[in-house]
Amino acid sequence: MIVVFEKGYALRHIGHLDLLRTIQRALRRTDLPIRYSNGFNPHIQLSFAAPLSVGVVGLREVMDVPIQGECDEAVFTRELNRALPGCLQVCQSRAVPDDFPTLMALVAGSRIRVEVEGGEAADLVAKAFDRFMSVEECVTLRKTKSGENMTNIRPFVEEAALEAKPDGYTIRCLIRNQKEGSLKPAVLVQALCEMAQVESVSYIAYRDQILARNPSGQLIALEEYAYA
């Protein structure tokens, strides 16, 4: 079952493994036909499309829940939501055949949003953002599993928009994954701070959507990926 869910503001500090365990426990609280793995340590093998960085709110996260036999999508959503806390809720469930591709292999990018709290530093960062979009290259320190390296992060960012609000700014970007992987909002904000020569800004980052590429090369919401 492909499940689209929201990892809310109150849960943004929960790490990926903790989230995994939380959802496994929630599933155990239901009577849904969940499939457990075989072996000495039977567990529910969830697979997530893309782990969310700690600190980021996820509005439409996507995971695959192994089920046994069939289950009505609406029932699945309703029952799982009953077992989940209010800050972690399923938006949509979609039954797919067993040979549906792994979600991770489909991920091509994401839409992210950074809500920057107003202030002097924020104004400077907003200006830096315009500069960022006008350059071809922006090299910054990026930490990955394999260590720290200097990466040009500019190619990750497409279709960016900056919007001024009474209490700050909203930055929206389409992140296109590169061969190096994805771009964390925190790395983007850090790069902007460096450009603006400010130490830090207060912000909350959101991942609004995870994207997949459909056969014609277009980026679409992952959960809408049509499997033929």
Added chain:
Amino acid sequence: MISQIEKLLERVEKPARYTGNEMNTDVKPIGDAEISFAFCFPDTYEVAMSHLGMKILYHIINALPYAVCERVCMPWSDMLEAMKAEGVPLFSLESRTALNRFDIVGFTLQYEMSYTNILEMLSVGGVPVKAAERGDADPIVVAGGPCASNPEPLHAFIDAFMMGDGEEVIVEVVDLLNDCKKKALPRAERLRLLAGIEGVYVPSLYRAAYNADGTLQSFEPTDPAAPVTVKKRFVRDMDTAAFPDTIPVPYTQIVHDRIMLEIMRGCTRGCRFCQAGMLYRPVRERSLEKLMEMAEKLVGSTGYEEISLSSLSSGDYSCLSALCEQLMEKLSPKRVSISLPSLRIDSVVKDSLAQTQKVKKTSLTFAPEAGTQRLRDVINKGVTQADLLAKLKDAFEGGWNSVKLYFMMGLPTETKEDLEGIAQLAKEAVQTYYSVPKGQRAKGLRVTCSASVFVPKPFTPFQWCAQDTMEAVKRKQMELRGLLSAVRGVTFHWHEPSVSFMEACFAVGDRRMADVLYRAWELGCKLDGWNEHFHFSLWLQAFADCGIDPAFYANRKRDLEELLPWDFIDIGVTKRYLKLEYARALEAQTTRDCRLGCNGCGIERIKGLCKLCE
């Protein structure tokens, strides 16, 4: 706008410690309640959330229609610093209400080395640290738990202590304080009324006087509202005692991240060093039916993948095999595993071993406590070496490869031979493993041998005993390390002697230890239970500043006729019985398990309480 607390969370380690919102914690809005209770655990979130007592009382208070209970934990040092720098008061996990906005602030006292955290939490929470400095508008600060059995080192900071099982007395306390609040009674009057509840000790209503040699001369109430003897409270029937059918499920990993099914309270063994064994008498079992009902409800409401059967001596539970069998049958569709934590080596465990391994193999723990039969008789640990080795053999044959052996050093009457016995026992454990044929045993033997330091505890037959000096402890540790390094496959763990020394000072301390505690906290001591935050030199300075010799508490053998600081509390077991047990210990005479016949410990004075001595 991003709130100030949210901004702090961006800067600290493990922010999920402070964010709450866990499953089963959406209690009623604090504003709707007539009276609010902050359940404070004086240690970090991970430790707090592993504590069963907190979950029970949280559930009981929140079940009262007029009351709300929220949780407050000790922040880690980085968060504390950030909070102090930004002027953010200590807040509850549920509604982020500042500690000083609660009507009642309740601490659970599980461990002596968390006492400085109590002072720090009050201070950061905006509550005057010293009870005498609190006014009518400040919360009433109460405390309970095993360490309340010697409340004196905390007498200056806690308004009222609750002695014994908390299930019933907590409701009476909340009830009474709610009434007082409605009537807007002054603080002094509230405390006097509290002293009238059985099991409640209000330290400000008593006076202690000391002899020239530092020992206690007299201890008596100064107010007619305060009883001369404070009687501990007991839950009579575990089947009807309140128990939560839903408990909070943390997001982050905590120390004991599982359902703790309390199968019974109390222990019949009578180990002479063990405070819990004396405090929690008599044994009260839950029925099989009740336990099955609780287990099913808890699995349904939490989704936990593991249940541990919890008690002081789970192997002694009368229907253990049947319980394991039924739990296994009922819970295997949900793939829930069962673990027995405090397994006794002389319990009938073979059947249950066969049961638990069906689901999962965890490490087995055995606690022989002492290295020779003589010393095991002194402490009344009724097990023999042959028993232990037989049980180990069962475990290795059953496919276990990881065992932990717990010992204590510095026990009364200990000799060099007893220390050598520890190494000998570890060696024989290893040999037992190799005696199981290769194909039958699991690969990769791991024997962990832990030796803690004996700490004299109130209400035990060893309450009069001295702790070894730190020098003696260090010498013994070196010696044992040398002996064990010769045994292949054994890892040796030992405790920092200075921590055990401080534990002893508080465990058997009197009112003057409150001054030392306050001074140490002023000097910056906190989170003392965590190695990286324990600064023994600051504690020594605090003792020096107060003109108090710590050896008076930790290393002094007490006279049997001495008035002890906790003598005014009646925990059920009598002082007469403790003296008798101490005399027997010195003669290496054992006392039978009280299931084999009543030993007259004093519990029999309370009609109908002990099912065994009726």
